[in-house]
Amino acid sequence: MNCGKHKDRIPLLILGDLEPAEREELEKHLQDCAMCRAELGKIREVARMLTPSDSEDLTDLEKLRLENQIYRKLALEATRDRGSEKRIWSTRMFVRVAAAVAIFFLGYGAGPLVTMLGEGEQPTAQVAEAPFDMTKYRQVVASGLRFSPEGLRIIARGRSALITE
Amino acid sequence: MTDSISNTIQELSGKVFRLIHRIVSDREQAKDLTQDVFVKVLREPERVRDLTKLKPYIFRSAYNTALNFKRDLSRRQAKTEFIKEELTLVNPRQPDLLLESVEVSNHVKGALDSLADKQREALMLRFYSDLVIAEIADVMAVSQGSVKVHIARGLQNLKKCLLPILREEKS
Numbered sequence: 001m002n003c004g005k006h007k008d009r010i011p012l013l014i015l016g017d018l019e020p021a022e023r024e025e026l027e028k029h030l031q032d033c034a035m036c037r038a039e040l041g042k043i044r045e046v047a048r049m050l051t052p053s054d055s056e057d058l059t060d061l062e063k064l065r066l067e068n069q070i071y072r073k074l075a076l077e078a079t080r081d082r083g084s085e086k087r088i089w090s091t092r093m094f095v096r097v098a099a100a101v102a103i104f105f106l107g108y109g110a111g112p113l114v115t116m117l118g119e120g121e122q123p124t125a126q127v128a129e130a131p132f133d134m135t136k137y138r139q140v141v142a143s144g145l146r147f148s149p150e151g152l153r154i155i156a157r158g159r160s161a162l163i164t165e
Numbered sequence: 166m167t168d169s170i171s172n173t174i175q176e177l178s179g180k181v182f183r184l185i186h187r188i189v190s191d192r193e194q195a196k197d198l199t200q201d202v203f204v205k206v207l208r209e210p211e212r213v214r215d216l217t218k219l220k221p222y223i224f225r226s227a228y229n230t231a232l233n234f235k236r237d238l239s240r241r242q243a244k245t246e247f248i249k250e251e252l253t254l255v256n257p258r259q260p261d262l263l264l265e266s267v268e269v270s271n272h273v274k275g276a277l278d279s280l281a282d283k284q285r286e287a288l289m290l291r292f293y294s295d296l297v298i299a300e301i302a303d304v305m306a307v308s309q310g311s312v313k314v315h316i317a318r319g320l321q322n323l324k325k326c327l328l329p330i331l332r333e334e335k336s
Contacts (some may be wrong), residue, residue, distance in 0.1 A: 056183060
């Protein structure tokens with residue numbers, strides 16, 4: 001039995017990369033050929049050994065942190081490209097003022113508001129979890145990035161300034 | 166454009182990490198290199214302008230970055246240190262399984278290293294980055310037929326290298 005052509009196709013059969021006609025022809029051959037069936041078993045085992053386990057993947061949190069680091073580095077790169085120390089200082093000042101306003105709001109403004117929201121609400125728990133709200137954080141990060149028509153140019157303003165800090 | 170860039174990062178970050186991680190064998194280092202790849206590619210306006218070429222370029226850059234890192238590292242470190250890093254990644258409550266999986270993993274790495282460059286690259290992009298034949302062809306700048314040949318020959322050669330382990334597992 002001439003197995004040469006069929007043996008070359010066995011790896012592609014395992015990976016699902018054969019054309020339907022080729023697959024049909026090979027499957028027919030495999031029914032009659034014990035040697036090629038043994039080859040199929042060995043190649044399948046090799047493919048299994050190559051397949052990465054789930055533990056090698058990033059967790060959701062790791063992935064989010066990695067993505068945010070990318071945005072952060074891109075924002076820093078863009079700020080550096082402009083060579084404007086003044087701009088960096090202005091964004092830092094903005095962050096400080098924003099932080100002061102936020103602290104004031106949390107201290108004096110949030111209390112009555114929480115009371116108005118009703119019973120059973122746990123605002124402190126929400127605040128504690130806020131930095132790990134992936135969707136929200138991703139939206140905030142993405143919304144701070146702008147790209148000019150000539151290509152990528154990130155403008156550090158508003159929310160993105162928070163990320164560059 | 167912003168959305169496309171964000172989507173690209175979200176879609177590819179995990180796959181790029183897995184490819185780099187498999188090559189450098191160090192989780193934290195792989196995260197750093199993944200960041201470097203995206204920053205390097207996305208800060209180049211000519212790359213971002215044509216989004217269709219962005220994906221293959223990111224994987225090409227990731228593969229080269231990881232290989233260069235590994236080459237530099239192996240000049241500085243003895244091979245045993247790689248094994249130590251592997252040991253920390255596996256569940257320490259299962260020492261037998263741990264040693265076995267480290268051994269198998271080292272055999273697979275050694276076998277992959279012995280392959281021709283194109284075969285190794287095609288297999289890594291297929292298995293670790295989940296790319297399909299057409300995408301691998303874009304990354305490697307070859308035809309889809311060539312990719313199929315590289316993958317088929319690569320798996321056949323790996324089988325020859327790993328035959329002793331395959332036999333052991335069966336017995």
